[in-house]
Amino acid sequence: MAALFRGYRNFYKRSNRHVELTLVSCRSMASKTPVGFIGLGNMGTPMARNLLKHGYPVIATDVFPESFKELQDSGAQILDCPAEVADKADRIITMLPSSPNVIEVYTGPSGILKKVKKGTLLIDSSTINPAVSKEMAVAAEKMGAVFMDAPVSGGVGAASLAKLTFMVGGVEEEFNAAQELLTCMGANVVYCGQVGSGQAAKICNNMLLGIGMIGTAETMNLGIRLGLDPKLLAKILNMSSGQCWSSDKYNPVPGVMEGVPSANNYQGGFGTTLMAKDLGFAQDSATSTLTPIPLGSLAHQIYRAMCTCGYANKDFSSVFQFLREEGV
Amino acid sequence: MAALFRGYRNFYKRSNRHVELTLVSCRSMASKTPVGFIGLGNMGTPMARNLLKHGYPVIATDVFPESFKELQDSGAQILDCPAEVADKADRIITMLPSSPNVIEVYTGPSGILKKVKKGTLLIDSSTINPAVSKEMAVAAEKMGAVFMDAPVSGGVGAASLAKLTFMVGGVEEEFNAAQELLTCMGANVVYCGQVGSGQAAKICNNMLLGIGMIGTAETMNLGIRLGLDPKLLAKILNMSSGQCWSSDKYNPVPGVMEGVPSANNYQGGFGTTLMAKDLGFAQDSATSTLTPIPLGSLAHQIYRAMCTCGYANKDFSSVFQFLREEGV
Amino acid sequence: MAALFRGYRNFYKRSNRHVELTLVSCRSMASKTPVGFIGLGNMGTPMARNLLKHGYPVIATDVFPESFKELQDSGAQILDCPAEVADKADRIITMLPSSPNVIEVYTGPSGILKKVKKGTLLIDSSTINPAVSKEMAVAAEKMGAVFMDAPVSGGVGAASLAKLTFMVGGVEEEFNAAQELLTCMGANVVYCGQVGSGQAAKICNNMLLGIGMIGTAETMNLGIRLGLDPKLLAKILNMSSGQCWSSDKYNPVPGVMEGVPSANNYQGGFGTTLMAKDLGFAQDSATSTLTPIPLGSLAHQIYRAMCTCGYANKDFSSVFQFLREEGV
Amino acid sequence: MAALFRGYRNFYKRSNRHVELTLVSCRSMASKTPVGFIGLGNMGTPMARNLLKHGYPVIATDVFPESFKELQDSGAQILDCPAEVADKADRIITMLPSSPNVIEVYTGPSGILKKVKKGTLLIDSSTINPAVSKEMAVAAEKMGAVFMDAPVSGGVGAASLAKLTFMVGGVEEEFNAAQELLTCMGANVVYCGQVGSGQAAKICNNMLLGIGMIGTAETMNLGIRLGLDPKLLAKILNMSSGQCWSSDKYNPVPGVMEGVPSANNYQGGFGTTLMAKDLGFAQDSATSTLTPIPLGSLAHQIYRAMCTCGYANKDFSSVFQFLREEGV
CATH class of the missing domain: 1.10.1040.10 (N-(1-d-carboxylethyl)-l-norvaline Dehydrogenase; domain 2)
Structure with missing residues (x-):
């Protein structure tokens, strides 16, 4: 209800350029709908497992099939490519090694943006060039989705123990929605400002x-x-x-x-x-x-x-x- | 008594090269005999005042007469030159701006070493080149005195509030004697090792x-x-x-x-x-x-x-x- | 004739991916056809004037009308935008202050590539990021044109006296064609290798x-x-x-x-x-x-x-x- | 004769503080009296050999006896220590690896200054701290001798071929005397200013x-x-x-x-x-x-x-x- 109210407030405050925020805020934050997770490396796997532990169904993918196994055993559903994940989940977290991977996963031929639904929340926890984060945000906005950058501080140990620090950039209205998921994986979630601020x-x-x-x-x-x-x-x-x-x-x-x-x-x-x-x-x-x-x-x-x-x-x-x- | 015992122990342990340590350790640490203080600048003046507050008579000097006044009003006795201070006190603290000043105050024509008494404890709190500290220690040792370097961390405020940190270098046997005085002026007194270690x-x-x-x-x-x-x-x-x-x-x-x-x-x-x-x-x-x-x-x-x-x-x-x- | 022969040799050697080189090499190098010049700043104006001095008709443009005057008085024809220059000349030189200007002049809405003719030789003498030079070369190649980077060493004085040094990157087969023009404006023209090598x-x-x-x-x-x-x-x-x-x-x-x-x-x-x-x-x-x-x-x-x-x-x-x- | 005249001029110009310069300038520059050479390493040996080639008798020493042999075979006389060299020669060149060696060779117990004669010209070609050069000059002046620093540019090859560059610091009146010897060993001899300037x-x-x-x-x-x-x-x-x-x-x-x-x-x-x-x-x-x-x-x-x-x-x-x- 608070979320809905927030949505309306935004509607009035920010005019129709952001009218879709009303929809965005309709994403259910109470019930635990599936969360997409792309990038199951040393960091991504324990992060996704912590989402499972908190009761979120996880729908995941990775380019390397050998990365699936561990998370699959923990109960995650594995799909073929980012586009399919986007088709099934309206909240997606990505954790990838470098800028080109992020570009591919979001804007490639079987990337997220091929099938992303309006209002989907996209959270990228990769450490990449802030300029790329901004480009992804623009591309996502064109599809009616919301992109936030949320790189982490802390290593594999902190990822396993859900002690990461997340530095989050993106529209402030969506921070609560991001925080709901990120607190399952980290001890600190800090809002830093507009898109790219987390990377900065x-x-x-x-x-x-x-x-x-x-x-x-x-x-x-x-x-x-x-x-x-x-x-x-x-x-x-x-x-x-x-x-x-x-x-x-x-x-x-x-x-x-x-x-x-x-x-x-x-x-x-x-x-x-x-x-x-x-x-x-x-x-x-x-x-x-x-x-x-x-x-x-x-x-x-x-x-x-x-x-x-x-x-x-x-x-x-x-x-x-x-x-x-x-x-x- | 403990001091005396420590002196004897050193006597046996370190052979007659350090036989004078027995004498050194005879410096009274219980009764508050006068303490010399040379260098009454922004740091030296509040440091000396803290010695006075703790009940130590202070015998001081500085090259600039205008520096005397404040400490004189607080009860310190002012003498003409470092040599005269050395003639009257067997524990002397120096707080000077640079290496040449330290060399002058210790080894100059009216410097401390002209009249220093055997067993005198010399503590230099100036920040100078560690090589100069070592030279001063050698020169002092020739006169039967003990030189320690004890530069400070903390500024004028910390000096006034007796919150300085002293980093002390010199023979370990004399550290207690130095500590007795330095704790009147600082919150931390850390023994760092041989002469020059404080500066290091x-x-x-x-x-x-x-x-x-x-x-x-x-x-x-x-x-x-x-x-x-x-x-x-x-x-x-x-x-x-x-x-x-x-x-x-x-x-x-x-x-x-x-x-x-x-x-x-x-x-x-x-x-x-x-x-x-x-x-x-x-x-x-x-x-x-x-x-x-x-x-x-x-x-x-x-x-x-x-x-x-x-x-x-x-x-x-x-x-x-x-x-x-x-x-x- | 040598150029033609060179064209054929390339045709056989490099297969049909570069078949258009035959056409390219058909650009007349003997008669003095018009040369396009875009960017009439402190450097560009004297450079273009040196082309005029060597008998080349110059067709030029610049975003700042006040830059035209001097060159117009020297006999150059001024057009409205880079696209129009590209419509009239099959050899074009650009001399611009920074990467964004180069991108705009080549790929912008009224940029060169909107009207460039097959086989046109594009020489960019701006000092820019080599990565941008490579992007421009790719974009030009798509239109059947050839892009070379040729940044200069030497200042305004050297530009006036035609004493610049040009460092040229691009396909080696086109170096002679570029050199014909660049020698009118500089004392040294050095071939450095593939596109971007001049910038490097x-x-x-x-x-x-x-x-x-x-x-x-x-x-x-x-x-x-x-x-x-x-x-x-x-x-x-x-x-x-x-x-x-x-x-x-x-x-x-x-x-x-x-x-x-x-x-x-x-x-x-x-x-x-x-x-x-x-x-x-x-x-x-x-x-x-x-x-x-x-x-x-x-x-x-x-x-x-x-x-x-x-x-x-x-x-x-x-x-x-x-x-x-x-x-x- | 010119040298003598120069001596008198200095006498009048610079007052009696430099009266010994008259004597200094009496060193014969025409006849080839013996030249001392201390330090027969990779650089010193070919340098000394070039003095022999120019007809100067060389009186040499080094702390390592194995360094003697080559120069001895070339006709040099070998003595036991720097002091003995100073006893026999009134022009001495030193070529040593570091500041402590220079200090030892000049001021050590069997060093040059123990037996140096009034008016002796001392040229140090070692590369050392300019501050040490200045100290040596002061010590030499006390004994009535003249010290100049003359470090070299060029390696072993240049030393063999007499192609070194010497950068010379010291009193200008003595530069000609130094140059006479240094030109036997180098292609360029540059006067740089007061003592220490060569090192600088x-x-x-x-x-x-x-x-x-x-x-x-x-x-x-x-x-x-x-x-x-x-x-x-x-x-x-x-x-x-x-x-x-x-x-x-x-x-x-x-x-x-x-x-x-x-x-x-x-x-x-x-x-x-x-x-x-x-x-x-x-x-x-x-x-x-x-x-x-x-x-x-x-x-x-x-x-x-x-x-x-x-x-x-x-x-x-x-x-x-x-x-x-x-x-x-």
Whole structure:
């Protein structure tokens, strides 16, 4: 009822350009109608499973048949292609590795938009270029559907435990509808603004993370060279103005913390290639908005150079090892 | 008594090279004998006043007579030069602006070491090159005195409220003696290792701080350009892996936080020149230890370039303004 | 005749996918048929005038009517829009400020491709993203036309004196045809490879130029601070391994050379904004090809930061002034 | 006679502080009295041999006896230590690997200054910190001797062929005397100014060289990734504003040029460690003079990081290999 009311309010406030919002808001939010899920990789599978756990029927697909099995066993219905999913569900979540995949899944020959129904809510949790998110939103709007970007912070572990953070961009009127589903999969769901804002927030966070990690690695290395004990130095930084997430929660120096990639030869975690990819988006966004990002650019280049020196698949905190003379 | 025992233990453990430690440890720690204080600037004056508050007689000096007045009114005795202070006190704290001042105050013609008594405890809270701290320690040891470096984290406010953090380097046996005095002036007193370690820890902290601040400024600026609300972006970063002290406690974007320099046109706080100076120490230390510090170097260069563009005396968080197109 | 023969050879060698090349090569290269010219700015006008001087009738257009006058007086025929030019000429040169202008002029509603004739040779001398050049080539090929990119090195002076360097990308068989026209406007015409290669070469050159200029400015400034005479230092660099075009031909220090922007308060020359734009293309290309360009990135950021500090419209060699403490 | 006259002129002009210059200038410049040479390494041995070729008796020493043999066979007299050389020769050249060696050879227990004669001309061709050169000059002046710094540009090949460039700092009145000897060993002898200026010029040149080489490597790599032929790209750069010594005379891409380290798996040439060392001097000088050198700093860090990744002993142009994904 609240949703209906909201729909009417929008009707009056925003004139007939958005008249279809009334319809959109008629999507049932109370009963658990099927939810589409496209992209059943390391992240997508546990995310979709958390929807099932909350009682939502899931209709899914993926280009790789071997990705189906696990979710099928958990009770999901598997279809052939995104278009068929769109034919059966009016709420669809996508979780894909890169911009071209997103473009294909939405606008390709058997893509979502081929059969999408008016009023369908499309939530893309992939991390992609914000410009692509905006293009998808325009394409969806032409079909009467609503596209929101909702990239995540947190890895496979957080996905399994439903502890992801979702950064959501799109029309504010639809945020509640998105939140209903996203809270099944994450601990935090933050509304960031218009379409693309979720990606923007994700990019910003990861740029500062990427800078902070290299800064922490340099600082720890310098301190060790100057004779300081690494654990003591980490303690001092963390009680002072040098503190950051990388020094505090994910220290890159082996022996300082347990349960982080540096304690496990930099395996697992967030690969250097992925960090380089995200900083590439930051770089693109900065170039196109004429924004100077000197440290962000240099961090991007350092992760890029690491990829040339054998660190591509190690956790990005291996920059500590990359910078140590004795390291390699 | 414990102190005496500690002295004997050292005697046996470390052989006669450190036999004078027995004497050193005979310095009374119970009764409040006078404490020397040299360097009565913005930081030194409130620090010395806190010693007075704790009941220690203070014997002080400074090269600028106008610096005396305030502390004299608070009850300190003012002498002509460091040598005279050393003649009257067997515990001396120095708080000076730069390496040459420290060299002059310790080894100059009317410096401390001209009249220092055997067993005197010398604590230098200046932020200087760790190499100079080590030289001073050697010179002090020749006269039978003990030198410790104890630079501070925290500004004038923290000095007044006795909330400084001291990072202490020097012989471990003397740490308790130093701690007795330093706890009157600070909230945290951390033992970092041999002489110079305090400076090393300070340099490391400030390098990571300097990097984190520019990283935060770039990130906030990029986010704003991409359409994000600054307060919202700060909130997202601070709940995610981008979090750092600069984003969380000292945000450089006007309007995001109260009570920080960015809320006051970047006045007060920690001047860009001072940050550039500290990063110069980091650079020197990295060069001499062959340690790569790519982001630290670039941060140094950015603060240095800011000094050429009119930001020398603004708080270092004004890097946000420096990087904004509309800023200047 | 050679051209015809070349056409046949291609016909056999490359199969019917390129059968239209036979037609293309039938464009008369001996008689001086009209040449289209679109974009009559500071560069385009003198370029088009040089075509007139060589006896080519010129049919031109520009969005700004005030740009017409000068060329019209020199004997060019002015038409309303690019489509009309394409209707009248089978060789067209475009010289436009940015990628969106190029896209509009070629593919817009009254763009060249609306009325382009089969076999028309399209030469774009704008400096744009190589990816856009490739898109234009694909679009032109669909209409049976041939697109080549031919960005220039050299400024307004070189354009007037027909001393430009053209870096040409496109099918090799058409290079002679392009060269016939380009030699009227430039001293060097270099074939670089497939479409987009001209832009790639231009971007590479300007990236190294941008790095060399900042490097020269830093080096000269450091030497001056160390007590060296600037003219003497320039002389030493130029006879040693530090030599580069910026130290040798375009020294950024006032008083070292005559006839360069540093001798004229950094007026004229190549604006900082334009250098920042070109380095943005370098950055984009590097990001998309996963190429590390640490100095190129930092140079980009420095020119970008200069734009925030009042140097946007000065010659890019003003980076010397930006880096000097006394400079501002 | 001219020398004598010059001596008198100085006597009157510069007052009795420099009265000893009269004596200095009495050193015979016509007859070939013995020249001391200390430091018989890869550079020193061919340099000293060139003095012998020009008819100067050479009195030499080195800490490593195995270094003696070659020069002894060429006719040089070998003595035990620098002090003994100073006892026998009133013109001495030193060519040593680093600042501590220079300090030892001049001021150590059996150093030059122990037995130096009044008026002796001391020429140090080592590449060291300019601050150390100045200290040595002060120490020499106390003994009545004259110290000049004269570091070289050019490697072992240039040393053998007497094609070195000498950059000379020191009192101008003594430049002719230094030049007499240096022209036997080099093709260019450039007077740079007061003591330390030779080092300053060397540092400046090598900083710009170090920047230019990385810039060239990045640019060539980017161009290759964008599809350009490396030889063609080098040709384009070298005829355009991107030209620099590294692109033109010492191209870092295998296959572009013959006779350079890139044609020989980066063996020989100028080691990455040595470039990192020289950029360390640049960094120190910049830090102490508060000069921003953003690209110089980053170049320093990149060569430093290369040392951590197995490139320490390769020619510094191997930065091209370091930056290529397929490279390692």
